[in-house]
Amino acid sequence: MDISVVGAGHVGLVTGACFADLGHQVVVVDNDAKRIANLQRGVMPYYEPGLEELVARGVRESRLSFTTSIREAVVKSTILFIAVGTPQKATGEADLTYVENVARSIAQHLPGYRLVVEKSTVPVQTGQWVHHTIKTYLKRKHPFDVASNPEFLREGTAIQDFMKPDRVVLGVETKRAADLLTKLYKPLGVPLVLTDIRSAELIKHASNSFLAMKISFINAVAQVCERSGADVQQVADGMGLDPRIGRSFLSAGVGWGGFCFPKDVEAFIKISEQLGYDFELLKAVRNINEQQKRGFAAKIQRALWVVKGKTIGVLGLAFKPNTDDMRYAPAIDIIEYLQGEGARIKAFDPQAMGEAKRLLPRVTLCQDPYEAARGADCLAVLTDWNEFKELDFRRLKKLLRQPLIVDGRNVYDPKRLEALGFRYIGVGRGRGETH
Ligand code: UDX
Numbered sequence: 001m002d003i004s005v006v007g008a009g010h011v012g013l014v015t016g017a018c019f020a021d022l023g024h025q026v027v028v029v030d031n032d033a034k035r036i037a038n039l040q041r042g043v044m045p046y047y048e049p050g051l052e053e054l055v056a057r058g059v060r061e062s063r064l065s066f067t068t069s070i071r072e073a074v075v076k077s078t079i080l081f082i083a084v085g086t087p088q089k090a091t092g093e094a095d096l097t098y099v100e101n102v103a104r105s106i107a108q109h110l111p112g113y114r115l116v117v118e119k120s121t122v123p124v125q126t127g128q129w130v131h132h133t134i135k136t137y138l139k140r141k142h143p144f145d146v147a148s149n150p151e152f153l154r155e156g157t158a159i160q161d162f163m164k165p166d167r168v169v170l171g172v173e174t175k176r177a178a179d180l181l182t183k184l185y186k187p188l189g190v191p192l193v194l195t196d197i198r199s200a201e202l203i204k205h206a207s208n209s210f211l212a213m214k215i216s217f218i219n220a221v222a223q224v225c226e227r228s229g230a231d232v233q234q235v236a237d238g239m240g241l242d243p244r245i246g247r248s249f250l251s252a253g254v255g256w257g258g259f260c261f262p263k264d265v266e267a268f269i270k271i272s273e274q275l276g277y278d279f280e281l282l283k284a285v286r287n288i289n290e291q292q293k294r295g296f297a298a299k300i301q302r303a304l305w306v307v308k309g310k311t312i313g314v315l316g317l318a319f320k321p322n323t324d325d326m327r328y329a330p331a332i333d334i335i336e337y338l339q340g341e342g343a344r345i346k347a348f349d350p351q352a353m354g355e356a357k358r359l360l361p362r363v364t365l366c367q368d369p370y371e372a373a374r375g376a377d378c379l380a381v382l383t384d385w386n387e388f389k390e391l392d393f394r395r396l397k398k399l400l401r402q403p404l405i406v407d408g409r410n411v412y413d414p415k416r417l418e419a420l421g422f423r424y425i426g427v428g429r430g431r432g433e434t435h
Contacts, residue, residue: 004073012083020058047324074109083119092266107137123271127197145177150204156322171200208264216288222252222428232428254408255292257319297337308342313376316383317349324351384409
């Protein structure tokens with residue numbers, strides 16, 4: 001099928017490359033000419049495992065092309081995915097400016113029937129606005145449909161999340177739209193949830209908010225563990241064996257970040273308010289997360305007693321492993337808090353050093369974990385990269401000014417590190433330390 005994806009970001013580029021890999025003819029559009037020129041040269045805008053090879057294959061086999069022209073995309077493709085950013089406004093609401101711009105541009109170039117699909121995460125009722133916008137700006141009275149097809153891609157595993165999703169959610173209003181999207185997604189061989197547009201939009205917001213809630217819940221339980229001497233990892237293991245609960249997204253840490261959870265939770269709170277419902281539960285989920293980040297910085301402060309003039313080695317800056325993405329990364333808040341208290345920060349991250357140079361100019365960026373530890377008064381782990389799991393702890397101990405590790409992602413076994421002579425502080429690890 002002939003498909004276009006507007007927006008070459010974390011969702012759009014993966015979506016386009018994956019559809020091309022499935023044999024479709026795909027045009028990926030972006031209004032950032034530099035990003036498009038780089039993609040045409042095989043240069044990716046961000047790190048995502050496997051993406052570079054997937055894009056190269058699609059381009060080599062002439063199934064994937066890049067352009068800045070929406071007109072070209074609209075003329076060539078029957079199905080048009082809107083996958084542009086929906087960032088958070090200062091008020092917390094989703095900024096739908098880019099979605100509206102794309103809908104208007106599509107309307108102005110519509111040459112015949114087209115199916116316009118919301119791929120971006122949007123608040124419920126956006127679909128009817130997209131429909132209204134296209135209808136308003138149509139140059140000629142051509143038929144069109146709007147549908148919602150929210151993505152459930154996780155950064156770092158986005159390609160497998162596309163190719164092997166738990167389900168594909170399709171919000172449609174006409175049989176023609178249902179048939180087109182069913183034909184497109186049937187080859188994936190996974191359950192297709194056919195519903196109306198509003199329910200599809202809400203499935204996305206509700207799913208992300210539930211996952212964020214699960215993490216905030218275990219982070220709150222970690223607070224109780226710290227005050228009671230229980231170990232939150234053991235608690236999560238015991239809880240997670242109940243299939244109604246499940247072990248995933250039940251790992252306590254410094255809190256959730258990334259470009260999805262923070263903005264989706266906030267947008268869900270806002271759209272609910274606008275619809276007349278005060279989503280108090282979600283506000284608690286957000287507040288627990290803010291406290292978790294602040295509390296972890298305070299935990300480091302208490303461990304050092306005096307922070308001013310101290311050097312803190314940080315392992316991990318990306319908001320999660322296997323990405324270079326630092327948007328809303330807990331590391332940013334935690335580092336800025338410690339710098340505010342007069343600490344000097346040295347940091348290493350396997351992928352996010354480029355982003356860190358831009359976002360954390362006052363941090364000394366190091367080539368590896370040992371460089372970050374050299375001369376530091378403590379080592380703080382903020383992202384659970386695999387690279388950090390089997391470090392040479394004897395070497396670290398020699399490099400550190402004192403053998404103190406504050407583990408924000410519970411990467412290490414407290415007993416193992418204590419046996420090696422470290423003072424270990426984790427999150428909810430039953431050592432009696434409190435935030
Ligand atoms: C999320 C959703 O998982 C995905 O379905 C949606 O499409 C986009 O948003 P993503 O933001 O890429 O994906 O990352 P995710 O793996 O969900 O992690 C989000 C944050 O939660 C990260 O900061 C991660 O470190 C944190 N996290 C995750 C925890 O703190 N504990 C956990 O147990 C799991």
